[in-house]
Structures are given as structure tokens and as C-alpha cells.
Amino acid sequence: MSVRYGLDGQVAVITGAANGFGLAVAQRLADEGARLVLVDRDADGLRAAAEKLGGLAVVADVSQESEVDGYVQEAVNAHGRIDLFFNNAGIEGRMAPMTELSVEDFDRVWRVNGRGVFMGLRAVLKVMKPQGSGVIVNTASMAAIKGAATFSPYIASKHAVLGLTKSAALEGAPYGIRINCVAPGHFDTRMGRDLTHQINPDDPDGVFRAVSESVPYGKRYGTAAEVANVVLWLFSDESEYVSGALHLIDGALNAG
Incomplete structure (x- = not known):
């Protein structure tokens, strides 16, 4: 039986909601009684998730500014506020040495994992600041704290997510907004x-x-459900004093 975190009725926006971590977090939030706004560019997967979990489904590409502003506006139009934001959508890109990657290989990953996270933070903070409340969890990776040969665009983008998390946490703190990131391993x-x-x-x-x-x-x-466990705790009042932090979920892989 899942832990009850007192999230009943809260409005939760989840990007990358059609599969993986996004779907697992959406499932837990649905179990908690949250009002879901599910966002993904995979229309078929998103439709299946919405049919299973309920909530508002918004097909959007997080690399496009107008579509990011659009999914936030749809959430506000439907519910009047946003309480929780799982800023999760991301791609892995192509693995190859830097000398074999094109600029477009880099830009493709950056548009989703870097700019997409920034634009999501910007749009949702515009809603949360007047509320004087809100919790955001970004999806980084253990790639945010280390390098890896042949994986430079992804590594760079996840380092950026950590930096954005810290900066946004400082900007959000005076308004009662907490912002953290999770860093899954394998x-x-x-x-x-x-x-x-x-x-x-x-x-x-x-x-x-x-x-x-x-x-x-x-x-x-690890399993996607194990990431969802940490995200739900970060969304809850049990993590009230936790903000601006990276939370490794990696089975001690980076402890040594």
C-alpha cells in the first residue's frame, strides 16, 4: 500500500508522462488523489496514460517555447493553479566521441534536456510565485555529477539541469517554492x-x-517506481526544508 502524503486535490503537471519516470510519478500522484496534467509529445502513449490514470492530457514538445507556455496555460485554464511540477521530459541522444558528433546532435539533446527544463521552470514559476507556494522536481541524472566518454551532449545537458535547479531554488525560496532534482543512475x-x-x-x-x-x-x-518514491517524498511536506539539492538514486554506484 502506498504512503499517503497529503497531496489530495493538488494540481500536478508531469512532462514525459507517457512512459518511464513520468508515468510512474503520475501513477503515484493519481493514487494520492492529485489532479493530473499529463504532458508528452507521444500522443498515443499519452492517451493511454490518461485513460488509465485520468486527468488532462496535453500533447506538447518541451523543446518548443510556445508549446511549453501552452501546456502551462492549459493547466491554469483547467485548474486555476499549479501546485506540483515534475519537469521530467528528456532524451538520451546519440552516443559517439565528440569528434564524430554534429552540432545538430548536440543541439537536439540540448533543446529538450536543457532549454526544455529552463522553459518549463520559467513558465511554471510565473504561476507559482503569485500563489506563494509550489514544489518542483527536475529530472537530472548521475550524469549531472560526472563525465562519460562518448556521451557529451547528455552529460552537458544534465549538468545544466543541476545548475538550473540551484538557481531556481534561490529564486523560488522567497515565494515559498521548493525546487530539487533527482539524479537516477542505471x-x-x-x-x-x-x-x-x-x-x-x-x-x-x-x-x-x-x-x-x-x-x-x-x-x-533500478525501477521507475523507485524514482517515483523519492519524487513523491520531495513533493510532500515531509521534505519541507529540502530545496536546491540533487538526490542521487543509484544504488550506491557513485558513493565510492
Whole structure:
């Protein structure tokens, strides 16, 4: 039975809601009785999520300024406010050495993971500041605290999410707004499986097994539900004094 965090009736906007972490968080928020605004560019996946969980479904590309402002406005039009924002949508991009990447390879990742997070923060803070309340959780990654060869656009974008989180937390604090980010390690999601294929298309299962063995806690990939557990705590009053922080969810992988 899930923990009750007192989020009944709160308006929650979730980007990347059609699958992975977004869908898992949306499920938990639905269980809590929150009023959902589900955002994704995957219209079919979004429709399925909305049919299962209820709430307002908004098809939007977070890399487009007008569409970001649009999903925020639709949430306000429907509910008059935004209490919770899971600023989660992201892509992995292509893995290759810098010398083999195009500028467009970089820009494609940056438009979603960097600019998209910034534009989401900007639009939602404009709603939350007059309210004098609100909680935002951004999705970073363990890539926000380390480098990785052949993964530079993603690494750069997630470092940016951490910096945006800290800056936004300072701007939001005088208005009673808390802002944190979660930093997942290796998770068994669509993105996680795509990376195993990119690393070794001939033996992605072998990559999966090797990565699992590298995780100190449990020798396994995490589940999206385990990220949702942390996000729900950050949304709740139990984390009242927590803001501007990065929360690793990685089975102790980066503890050494």
C-alpha cells in the first residue's frame, strides 16, 4: 500500500508522462488523489496514460517555447493553479566521441534536456510565485555529477539541469517554492535499454548484465517506481526544508 502524503486535490503537471519516470510519478500522484496534467509529445502513449490514470492530457514538445507556455496555460485554464511540477521530459541522444558528433546532435539533446527544463521552470514559476507556494522536481541524472566518454551532449545537458535547479531554488525560496532534482543512475526504462543497444548493438543483454553487476546495492538496475518514491517524498511536506539539492538514486554506484 502506498504512503499517503497529503497531496489530495493538488494540481500536478508531469512532462514525459507517457512512459518511464513520468508515468510512474503520475501513477503515484493519481493514487494520492492529485489532479493530473499529463504532458508528452507521444500522443498515443499519452492517451493511454490518461485513460488509465485520468486527468488532462496535453500533447506538447518541451523543446518548443510556445508549446511549453501552452501546456502551462492549459493547466491554469483547467485548474486555476499549479501546485506540483515534475519537469521530467528528456532524451538520451546519440552516443559517439565528440569528434564524430554534429552540432545538430548536440543541439537536439540540448533543446529538450536543457532549454526544455529552463522553459518549463520559467513558465511554471510565473504561476507559482503569485500563489506563494509550489514544489518542483527536475529530472537530472548521475550524469549531472560526472563525465562519460562518448556521451557529451547528455552529460552537458544534465549538468545544466543541476545548475538550473540551484538557481531556481534561490529564486523560488522567497515565494515559498521548493525546487530539487533527482539524479537516477542505471534504470530499466526505454532510455536505459536504448543505451545498452548503443553501447553494443550485437549484445545489449550482455551490457545490461555487466552494468547490473557494477551496482553495489542489489547488483541490478533500478525501477521507475523507485524514482517515483523519492519524487513523491520531495513533493510532500515531509521534505519541507529540502530545496536546491540533487538526490542521487543509484544504488550506491557513485558513493565510492
